[in-house]
Amino acid sequence: MTIMPLLTAGLETVLNSVLYRDRGLKAARQRLAGRSLSLELQGFSHPLILLFSEQQVDVISAWEDQADCRVRTRISTLSKLRDRQQLSALIRSGELEVDGDLQVIQQFSALIDLAEFDPAEYLAPWLGDVAAHGVGAMLKKNLAFIQRDAARKQRYLSEAITEEWRLAPGALEAAWFAEEVDALDRHLTELEVRLNKLEAK
Incomplete structure (x- = not known):
């Protein structure tokens, strides 16, 4: 199934x-x-x-x-x-x-x-308005905590990978490397143009 x-x-x-x-x-x-x-x-x-x-x-x-x-x-x-x-x-x-x-x-x-998804609205028929509101508020608070905690852990992991363990380059290192590759590409293109001029003579 x-x-x-x-x-x-x-x-x-x-x-x-x-x-x-x-x-x-x-x-x-x-x-x-x-x-x-x-x-x-x-x-x-x-x-x-x-x-x-x-x-x-x-x-x-x-x-x-x-x-x-x-x-x-x-x-x-x-x-x-x-x-x-x-x-x-x-x-x-x-x-x-x-x-x-x-x-x-x-x-x-x-x-x-x-559409508004309010858990209290769906829980009220079974728990009553006051209890449903309390449970809904607790669920929202816990969800916000989980989201903040997940974002913090993701940030920590990202920093550990780039700064501590050096498994991946940081944003500045990646930008510097890309600029160096572009500069090298420009120099190679200039060199190729010069070589073509010399061969043509």
Whole structure:
């Protein structure tokens, strides 16, 4: 048994609860109604195809028709889609390859950007408002701590690799080396021109 049916069912449930629960997002959802988006993620053998309607989004892994918009990217890039201002930068940098109707991915990005994911809202029916708010605040605080800690460890590792262990050059050393290579290339070109002039005589 493959994991794709489980993944598509889980993603469909999450997207429907986050994007289709809030009535304030109705206008943004209507712009996507009847459209399809294919997400081809590196490392996955099948694409994730999102079929939008006014009531829900269906997520499938196999579809006969061609999607209105096809996006190829990495899993790590998906979180950047929440900021619709970054969309054109992601496309220009090559992190996001888009084929088909660009408006579909733009409208999907806008819908995700407008949606608010508040864990307290989903926990309130089971825990009560006060307890859900406390758990939500604790989750946000812990997530912020984990992100700061991961960034700090990444910085430490980068400094250790370049400064302590000398496994990789630092930014200034790499820039100096590139300038030296360019200068050497210019000198070789000048030398070649001079040799060609001497041979012509």
